Amino acid sequence: MNSAAKDSGALPKGSIVVPTIVGLVVACVLGLTLLSYALSLIAMLGLFFFMLFGLIIGASMYRAADKTKIVPRSHAILATVMVSLVCWSLAVTKEAIDYPQDFVDAAIENPRVRKPKGKSRQEVATELRAFIGEYMETEYPPGGIVGYFKMVGTGGAVELEYSAQLTPVTIKPRVSPVVWWIRVLVSVVLLYVSIWSQVSLLTKPRKSRAKSSDGSPSDADEAGAN
Numbered sequence: 001m002n003s004a005a006k007d008s009g010a011l012p013k014g015s016i017v018v019p020t021i022v023g024l025v026v027a028c029v030l031g032l033t034l035l036s037y038a039l040s041l042i043a044m045l046g047l048f049f050f051m052l053f054g055l056i057i058g059a060s061m062y063r064a065a066d067k068t069k070i071v072p073r074s075h076a077i078l079a080t081v082m083v084s085l086v087c088w089s090l091a092v093t094k095e096a097i098d099y100p101q102d103f104v105d106a107a108i109e110n111p112r113v114r115k116p117k118g119k120s121r122q123e124v125a126t127e128l129r130a131f132i133g134e135y136m137e138t139e140y141p142p143g144g145i146v147g148y149f150k151m152v153g154t155g156g157a158v159e160l161e162y163s164a165q166l167t168p169v170t171i172k173p174r175v176s177p178v179v180w181w182i183r184v185l186v187s188v189v190l191l192y193v194s195i196w197s198q199v200s201l202l203t204k205p206r207k208s209r210a211k212s213s214d215g216s217p218s219d220a221d222e223a224g225a226n
Contacts, residue, residue, distance in 0.1 A: 011205065014069025016079045019061035019199070023083040026060045026125045031090030036098070044179065050187045051194045052086075057083060058198025071202040080199050084192040092184055096148040103171065107160055110114045114162070132158065152180050169200070 030053045038046030061083070065071065104125050107113050115124055135158055137143035141151045150156070155177040159168045173180070 002203040005200045011068065011070040013068050014071050014202070016065070016075045016202070018072045019065045019071075019202070020079040020083065020139070021201075023057050023061040023079065023195070026057050026082075026084055027083050028090060030057065030086040033093055035087065035091040035182035037092035044183050044186075047183060047187055049191055051190045052192025053196065054084070054087075054191045057087065058195040061195070061199055062198045065202050067202075070205065073203045076199050076203045077196075078193060084188065084195050086190040088184075088191050093145060096145040099148045100129055100132050103132045103158065105173055107162075107169075110169060110171065113160065128160075128162075133164070135159075153177055184203075 035046075035049060035053055038049035058080075061079070063070045063200075103146050107123060107128050108121065133143065136147040136151070138157065139158075140147035144212045151158075152175075157172040160171055175183070
């Protein structure tokens with residue numbers, strides 16, 4: 001009877017806790033660094049990196065798992081959803097946190113924004129940072145991260161009224177609301193699919209598990225052979 005179970009590739013049930021913790025750690029690092037900048041790439045090229053880094057996160061979760069056991073499918077799905085949402089949320093939130101500085105840089109580099117004479121770039125940047133903070137709180141309450149999402153998601157813009165200007169200058173977000181919605185929604189889907197492509201291997205019998213990326217048999221196959 002035991003030999004029959006072994007031949008069929010049956011494995012005892014395992015836990016997804018350790019792979020989930022590892023996945024969350026890797027997801028946090030990538031979400032706050034590389035992926036937060038990938039969203040701003042032109043022509044939605046950043047979506048490629050959500051798929052690429054999703055594979056890295058999924059692979060780290062697979063490597064951290066005990067391949068001599070099989071993970072229940074529902075547990076693996078829950079872990080994948082959790083890790084992908086955490087990674088995606090951090091990347092999108094980091095974009096919102098960085099927006100005030102992005103606005104300051106765009107305003108300083110805008111030739112239509114007249115800079116007061118006698119003021120350094122740092123002084124101008126400080127004044128612009130204070131302006132954008134107050135503007136977002138007034139026009140897109142409560143400002144901050146929520147205000148940014150309200151502005152970029154609805155196609156809003158900032159009317160910069162600088163003291164040295166004769167007329168206000170409109171400074172728009174880098175992307176249109178349509179492009180923004182497409183990329184944030186597609187990015188979370190790509191992240192989930194790419195992570196699941198690796199984690200799903202933990203839910204399959206020994207004979208169904210794919211070989212590792214270097215072409216050698218998986219740990220479960222080797223354990224079965226022994």
